Each structure stands twice: as C-alpha cells, then as structure tokens.
Amino acid sequence: MVSxxxxxxxxxxxxxxxxxxxxxxxxxxxxxxxSSEQWQSxxxxxxxxxxxEADFPGVDVLPVDAFPQGQTVxxxxxxxxxxxxxxxxxxxxxxxx
Amino acid sequence: MKNAVTGLGLPPEAALVTFPxxxxxxxxxxxxxxxxxxxxxxxxxxxxxxxKQTAGANAMxxxxxxxxxxxxxxANDLLLTxxxxxxxxxxxxxxxxxxxxxxxxxxxxxxxxxxxxxxxALVTVETCAIALxxxxxxxxxxxxxxxxxxxxxxxxxxxxxxxxxxGGPIPVVIVNGPIARQIRLNSGFGCLGPDPRRPxxxxxxxxxxxxxxxxxxxxxxxxxxATYGAMRYTNxxxxxxxxxxxxxxxxxxxxxxxxxxxxNSISLLFVNGVANIKRCGARKETPEEDALQGMYRMAxxxxxxxxxxxxxxxxxxxxxxxxxxxxxxxxxxxxxxxSSMREFLWEHSKIPRHLLSRAxxxxxxxxxxxxxxxxxxxxxxxxxxxxxxxxxxxxxxGEHPTHSYWLQGYCPGVMGRQVAVPECFxxxxxxxxxxxxxxADVCMI
Numbered sequence: 001m002v003s004x005x006x007x008x009x010x011x012x013x014x015x016x017x018x019x020x021x022x023x024x025x026x027x028x029x030x031x032x033x034x035s036s037e038q039w040q041s042x043x044x045x046x047x048x049x050x051x052x053e054a055d056f057p058g059v060d061v062l063p064v065d066a067f068p069q070g071q072t073v074x075x076x077x078x079x080x081x082x083x084x085x086x087x088x089x090x091x092x093x094x095x096x097x
Numbered sequence: 098m099k100n101a102v103t104g105l106g107l108p109p110e111a112a113l114v115t116f117p118x119x120x121x122x123x124x125x126x127x128x129x130x131x132x133x134x135x136x137x138x139x140x141x142x143x144x145x146x147x148x149k150q151t152a153g154a155n156a157m158x159x160x161x162x163x164x165x166x167x168x169x170x171x172a173n174d175l176l177l178t179x180x181x182x183x184x185x186x187x188x189x190x191x192x193x194x195x196x197x198x199x200x201x202x203x204x205x206x207x208x209x210x211x212x213x214x215x216x217x218a219l220v221t222v223e224t225c226a227i228a229l230x231x232x233x234x235x236x237x238x239x240x241x242x243x244x245x246x247x248x249x250x251x252x253x254x255x256x257x258x259x260x261x262x263x264g265g266p267i268p269v270v271i272v273n274g275p276i277a278r279q280i281r282l283n284s285g286f287g288c289l290g291p292d293p294r295r296p297x298x299x300x301x302x303x304x305x306x307x308x309x310x311x312x313x314x315x316x317x318x319x320x321x322x323a324t325y326g327a328m329r330y331t332n333x334x335x336x337x338x339x340x341x342x343x344x345x346x347x348x349x350x351x352x353x354x355x356x357x358x359x360x361n362s363i364s365l366l367f368v369n370g371v372a373n374i375k376r377c378g379a380r381k382e383t384p385e386e387d388a389l390q391g392m393y394r395m396a397x398x399x400x401x402x403x404x405x406x407x408x409x410x411x412x413x414x415x416x417x418x419x420x421x422x423x424x425x426x427x428x429x430x431x432x433x434x435x436s437s438m439r440e441f442l443w444e445h446s447k448i449p450r451h452l453l454s455r456a457x458x459x460x461x462x463x464x465x466x467x468x469x470x471x472x473x474x475x476x477x478x479x480x481x482x483x484x485x486x487x488x489x490x491x492x493x494x495g496e497h498p499t500h501s502y503w504l505q506g507y508c509p510g511v512m513g514r515q516v517a518v519p520e521c522f523x524x525x526x527x528x529x530x531x532x533x534x535x536x537a538d539v540c541m542i
Contacts, residue, residue, distance in 0.1 A: 006172060017106050
C-alpha cells in the first residue's frame with residue numbers, strides 16, 4: 001500500500017462574532033425593513049409587513065421607505081447608525097442583499 | 098448565503114428559508130411567501146446556531162492506494178468529492194510539493210494576506226502555495242500569484258460583490274516587468290493561453306480560481322451565481338508586450354499605476370466577456386484609412402450598455418482593449434499614442450441617450466450612489482465610462498495586424514501591485530531552465 005498525505009486546500013474560517021440573539025416573541029416588537037430594491041423586494045417586504053401585522057398583535061413593522069433603500073446604501077455605516085438609533089428590535093433585509 | 102455569513106465573521110450557518118428563483122422575478126406569484134411565513138417567523142424567534150470554531154492551521158488529509166498511481170487517483174477523487182477541484186486532474190498538494198512552491202516567497206508561510214470573500218476563509222502564503230501546487234505551478238510563479246491575491250483582496254476591487262454575482266466576472270492579471278519573461282509568461286501569440294512553452298499564466302490563473310472556489314466558496318450555483326462562467330478554468334493572466342511598445346509609448350503599469358519601466362508589477366481587474374475584433378481593412382485602404390476604420394470598429398464594439406460596470410464608472414475600467422505590437426507600431430507611425438487612441442475610443446463609444454433609454458439603462462444608473470455616475474444621466478450621448486483614462490489599452494498578442502481584442506469590463510477598480518521576489522529567485526529560474534528546457538524564445542524542437 002502507498003499512502004499520500006496532503007493539505008486540505010480550503011483554508012480556515014475564523015468566527016469573530018455571534019449571530020444576534022433571537023427575539024422571544026414577535027408580539028409588540030418594532031421591526032425594520034431594509035430594502036436592496038432588487039429581486040422584487042418592493043413587493044416581498046411590504047407583503048411580509050402585512051403578514052406580520054396580521055399575525056402578531058401590537059407588532060410595529062416600519063414601512064420599507066423608513067430607511068435608505070438600494071443595494072449600494074443599505075450596507076453603509078450611516079444606514080447602520082440610523083437603524084441602531086431607531087431602537088428597533090429586529091431588522092429584515094432583502095432581497096439577496 | 099452561508100458564504101455571506103462566514104464572510105462577516107459569523108458562524109458558518111444561518112436561519113435560511115429558501116424559495117425558488119421564480120418568486121424573485123417580475124410579476125411573480127408571492128404565494129410561497131405566504132405559505133411559508135411561519136418558517137420566517139421561526140428564524141426570527143426560535144432558530145439557534147450550532148457551530149464549532151474552525152480557525153487554525155491548514156488540515157492534512159490522507160489516502161491509501163494499491164500503488165502510487167492508485168493513491169494519486171484516490172487523492173484527486175477525494176479533492177473533487179469535497180468540491181475542491183475544477184474537474185481537471187490536479188497535482189496533489191503534499192507537504193514536500195508545497196514546501197517547494199514556498200521557496201518562491203520572501204514571506205513566512207503563515208503570513209496572512211486577508212480573508213477571501215465571500216466565504217471569508219483566511220488566505221495565507223501557504224494557502225496560496227497549496228492552490229499553486231494543485232494548479233501545476235512552480236515556485237517562481239508564486240510572487241505573481243501573491244501580488245495578484247493581494248490586489249484581489251483590496252476592498253476597492255469589490256470582490257465581496259464580484260465573487261457571488263451572477264454576472265460572471267473574470268479576474269484579469271496584466272504583468273509588467275522582466276519577471277514576465279523570466280517565469281515564461283506569454284505576451285505574444287495566444288497570450289490568453291494555453292501555451293506549453295509559456296505555461297505560467299495557466300497555472301497562476303488556475304491557482305487564483307482554485308482559491309476563489311476553495312477558500313472563497315465560489316462554487317457554481319451557490320457560492321457564485323455566475324450564469325455562464327466563461328474563462329474560469331484559468332482566468333486570464335498575461336504579460337504586456339513591453340518590447341513591442343513603440344518608442345514613446347508607456348507600459349500599462351506606468352500609465353495606470355505609476356510604476357517605472359523595469360519594475361515587476363501586476364495589475365488586476367475584472368472583465369465579463371471577450372470579443373474578437375477584425376480590426377484591419379479588407380481591400381486597398383491607405384494606412385490612414387486602415388487605422389481610422391479600425392479605430393471606429395473597435396469603438397463600435399465598446400458601445401454597449403454594460404450595466405455591470407457602473408460600479409467602476411468613475412475610477413474603474415470599462416474594459417481592456419488589446420492591440421498587437423504590429424498595430425501599435427503602425428498607429429504610432431501615423432502619430433497616434435495610447436492617450437490619443439483612448440480619447441478617440443471614449444468619444445466614439447458614447448451611446449445616444451435614446452438608445453440607452455430604450456435599453457433601460459437610466460434605471461440602472463439611478464441605483465448607483467456615486468455622484469459622478471448619477472450625474473452622467475444628464476449626458477447625451479452617454480459615455481460608457483467617466484473619462485478616457487479609464488479605458489485600459491494594452492499591447493500584446495504577437496506579430497499580426499488583423500485582430501484586436503476587447504475584454505468587456507466588470508471593474509470597480511484597477512489594482513496595481515509591485516511583485517516581491519525572494520533572494521533565491523535566480524536559483525529558481527535556473528531550476529526552471531533545467532526542468533523545462535531553455536527559454537521559451539529560443540527553444541525549438
């Protein structure tokens with residue numbers, strides 16, 4: 001028998017932060033929508049807003065235009081600051097952003 | 098998606114609810130979203146990650162075979178079944194082979210170049226050597242690969258967007274300086290490969306592609322949504338034909354990056370397509386007519402609403418026009434320079450506004466945040482890039498006047514890097530001469 005030992009070529013991944021904690025419930029929460037304006041997000045995000053509002057009493061889903069929209073701006077530091085200062089409990093980002 | 102979260106430093110998992118592509122198309126039925134809303138609610142409330150930390154040294158794998166050939170086959174099969182190959186046979190990255198490749202770097206093997214998007218795994222000098230080993234490379238190629246990877250990781254390259262996009266961008270590395278000839282990189286006939294006498298470009302480009310896939314997670318259909326993926330076995334790595342530059346014409350490295358003649362350097366940018374242009378005249382043109390008709394024909398190929406390139410409208414490149422040394426000499430004899438050619442191509446590749454509007458171009462431009470790009474909406478005709486200087490014009494391709502080549506850009510930025518070679522570089526070149534025979538320009542069998 002001949003054995004060959006060689007490197008795994010996939011490199012290594014560093015985990016530097018954890019996922020945000022999940023909400024205990026959606027009832028009574030404030031939720032932001034952040035739109036890339038692509039892949040029908042102008043339709044899917046408002047639909048998600050209406051579904052959440054129908055299913056969870058007291059939930060406050062901010063309209064899709066409450067924050068800057070577009071793929072090139074939703075990842076910016078300024079948008080991130082706006083989101084944080086708004087005091088929302090969760091953010092839904094889409095689509096494919 | 099998993100690439101995206103690991104790229105952010107998050108654990109390699111996410112609360113995913115996946116839908117068929119159809120739902121994301123114009124006029125789609127959104128019923129699946131209604132039907133699966135509870136999965137989304139669960140993702141916001143009940144989902145919990147299960148992960149283990151995976152950072153550390155590159156792991157070792159082991160196979161056994163009845164004989165050496167059988168072991169090689171099993172190693173190739175193992176690499177492929179782990180989705181770490183490209184379908185063609187690879188050289189197995191054993192420790193001895195990787196150590197040999199590492200002679201080509203003045204940097205320590207553990208030196209970290211960065212995190213390769215989208216997956217965000219660490220790229221070290223050793224990781225690059227592993228990829229180059231798999232790609233059939235040699236140690237003298239490593240300096241060019243390391244410089245290319247460093248440019249690739251520059252945030253201005255926007256590879257975090259280019260790696261996963263459906264647009265299929267292809268890295269192009271233009272090499273200037275004596276190292277191109279020294280390591281057998283092609284600048285002449287068939288410079289985009291393959292070429293057994295000048296094999297460096299294929300190996301370096303394949304290594305870069307393997308890094309993009311294995312480390313960056315750019316697997317077709319999930320890590321990269323590149324619809325067609327052309328030229329992705331080897332990317333495009335070639336040298337500018339510096340000896341073919343007419344007197345007074347600067348190299349690409351000097352013009353774009355300010356590197357002086359004789360400096361070993363690379364320039365990395367992305368394109369998403371290639372077009373061969375039959376540039377020369379058909380019958381009895383004068384030299385002046387031949388030149389002018391060819392210039393108009395090249396400009397005509399450039400005049401396209403290439404919305405993929407808007408992110409580089411101000412500072413990137415709309416593409417690379419490659420002309421041969423014969424054409425360069427002919428143009429220079431008529432008084433043309435690289436600069437005046439660029440100016441002409443820019444001016445005559447502008448798109449009349451009504452044609453841009455007919456193709457839906459303004460809506461794409463409005464999505465951009467760059468003020469220069471947005472301001473271009475007021476221009477009629479619309480220039481395909483903000484300034485003539487953005488057009489990359491390179492001399493390569495050998496002693497033939499008929500064709501030019503237009504590599505259509507997908508290029509937020511053009512990144513230049515000097516190439517650092519190790520002290521033992523001359524020894525490596527001497528070894529290459531022993532292994533591969535005499536230099537490519539004099540070796541005829």
